[in-house]
Amino acid sequence: MEMFRKTFAEINLDNLTHNIRVLQKAFPQRFLCPMVKANGYGHGDVKLALHLEKLGIENLGVCLIEEGLLLRHNGVKANILVFRGFDKKGAKAIIENNMTAVVSSWEQIEALEQVADKKVSVHVKFDTGMNRLGFRTEEAQKVFDRLNNHPKIEVKAVCTHLYIGENADEVDQTSAHQLQRLNKISEIFKSMNVFCHALNSSGILNLMQMQKDGVNDASHPLMMQKWGIRPGLMIYGYSSLGRPDVGDLKPVxxxxxxxxxxxxxxxxxxxxxxxxxxxxxxxxxxxxxxxxxxxxxxxxxxxxxxxxxxxxxxxxxxxxxxxxxxxxxxxxxxxxxxxxxxxxxxxxxxxxxxxxxxxxxxxxxxxxxxxxxxxxxxxxxxxxxxxxxxxxxx
Ligand SMILES: Cc1ncc(COP(=O)(O)O)c(C=O)c1O
CATH class of the missing domain: 2.40.37.10 (Lyase, Ornithine Decarboxylase; Chain A, domain 1)
Incomplete structure (x- = not known):
């Protein structure tokens, strides 16, 4: 676009690369799903997603189906996780465009059952305390029973979202309780060979700080599993802990x-x-x-x-x-x-x-x-x- 007014947002892809490399180095072999919802936190989702693919990123997170479709239609090949709920029409769009639904309700299971004409992989979201989206922790066994050996739905992962990730380094705070709940849920889903993802930037940065401090304690909720990570803010160079020193992030x-x-x-x-x-x-x-x-x-x-x-x-x-x-x-x-x-x-x-x-x-x-x-x-x-x-x- 021709620019007559020289007001613009300069997006430094090298800084994005740096922030991603920080994560890839700290967490090799972990599920890594950068969040590019809300137009890549304002940075421009398509460009960012294409660049992230070049860095070896295989999963990307969006909120809306529309956001996922925009990426697909612009040549993004990575697996796209759609976090917001969906109805039958949405389920169809997700399946047709080879995206992955993050299933949060019984209605969504029904929608998938009605439209799937092949086996579809999903992640299942549990509400471990935020009271926003997801099945209740107590429903885990019922969800398992409904999806176990399901002809159309295969559960790849279970996940949750931390609502005060800032306290994730502490052993008796909300994040610890959430992670313990997800850990229990993952035991219920064990026979499905699922992995778990839970950490947003605050959780990740806390874990990085603990690693830096040499903590290696498998009983600590942050370390009891290799929790998959879904960084948003930090890949754009800001610390949700207000600690720019942790992670050496570079604003993009x-x-x-x-x-x-x-x-x-x-x-x-x-x-x-x-x-x-x-x-x-x-x-x-x-x-x-x-x-x-x-x-x-x-x-x-x-x-x-x-x-x-x-x-x-x-x-x-x-x-x-x-x-x-x-x-x-x-x-x-x-x-x-x-x-x-x-x-x-x-x-x-x-x-x-x-x-x-x-x-x-x-x-x-x-x-x-x-x-x-x-x-x-x-x-x-x-x-x-x-x-x-x-x-x-x-
Ligand atoms: C489900 C989910 N996962 C991960 C994130 C990333 O969070 P953050 O930007 O704090 O890293 C978000 C953002 O709100 C989210 O909604």
Whole structure:
């Protein structure tokens, strides 16, 4: 797509490669299913999936059937796990497109039974405490009895989802209880030769930290099985534990824009809607070509900063739909407005990496916007083109 406005999300495939290699090295021979739902956490699912395949990834996780179909129709050959529920029509689409249903209810078993014209492999999801999706733990025996020697359905795996993965390193917290429940379920399903998957980024990062600390304790819930892993956030370079040191992850997305214009703002004047910022001194304000219409949170009005020429420039006033303004007075010292405005396309980093490898973390912005990095990444809007760099290194 031709880009007239130079606002885009740069997706660094080498950083994605790095994050995946970290996982492959730490967990060889484990079921590994990177989550590329929600447009690859905002990074662009098709491109990412095709790149992940090149790195040897064999399984990919999506939420919606629609997301899986998009990948299939764009040449993704990997096994695609569809985590969201489905009806009869959905079951048909899953089977016809060679995807794997993650079955969460009796109705879904019935839907598969009705439409399957060959034996289909499924994973079965158990709700071990989150109270969102999945069979109840107590139903495990009944589910086994229904699916054992089933003419049309073959269970390959059982799984669950941690709801406070941050505590997975502890032996008597919610994650430990969830994993113990799944372990019991896997014993019921033993004769089917199933494997188990359960760990999201928080679970994985906790396990990595334990490995790093030399813990090797088969009685610890995180280590009682080689739990399959379903990393989402961490492959995009952020730590759901808020510990960027664990795993040495590299953020993949840099949200970039340019200065549209510089303006002189006299002391006492205000900037933007609602006059929520008043210049305390004569200032230079840069108008940046990005706003909440692009997914930059309005809650960051007067709260965060951008990187401009390697320095932090605070946001002045309310973030608009198409623009935000930043105070660059200290950064452009000595330059007059005319010469500043003559320099076109001066880069502004909203989050991610600047040219000198300074990182403005989406985590930091997320905290200021009272949200999480997941939302910062997935909020980046459709009108922001994704531009891919790197990807040659394997
Ligand atoms: C079923 C399932 N597995 C794995 C993940 C990945 O989680 P995270 O991004 O925290 O690694 C998600 C994301 O919410 C999920 O819904």
């Amino acid at each position: 997305m840099t949200l970039k824009s340019v200065v549209n214009t510089f303006r002189d703002v006299k002391a006492g004047e205000t900037v933007s809607y609602g006059a929520r910022w008043t210049a305390k001194r004569d200032s230079v304000v840069a108008v940046v070509s990005i706003g909440y219409g692009d997914g930059y949170h309005r809650l960051l009005s007067n709260q965060s900063h951008v990187l401009f020429k390697g320095q932090k420039a605070p946001i002045t006033g309310t973030v608009c739909m198409d623009y935000l303004m930043v105070d660059v007075t200290d950064i452009v010292q000595g330059q007059d407005l005319k010469s500043l405005n003559a320099q076109i396309d001066q880069e502004v980093i909203l989050f991610g990496w600047d040219k000198s490898n300074h990182l403005l973390s989406a985590d930091e912005l997320a905290r200021k916007a009272h949200t999480i990095s997941y939302e910062m990444l997935t909020s980046v809007g459709e009108r922001v083109p994704r531009v891919y760099v790197g990807g040659e290194k394997r």
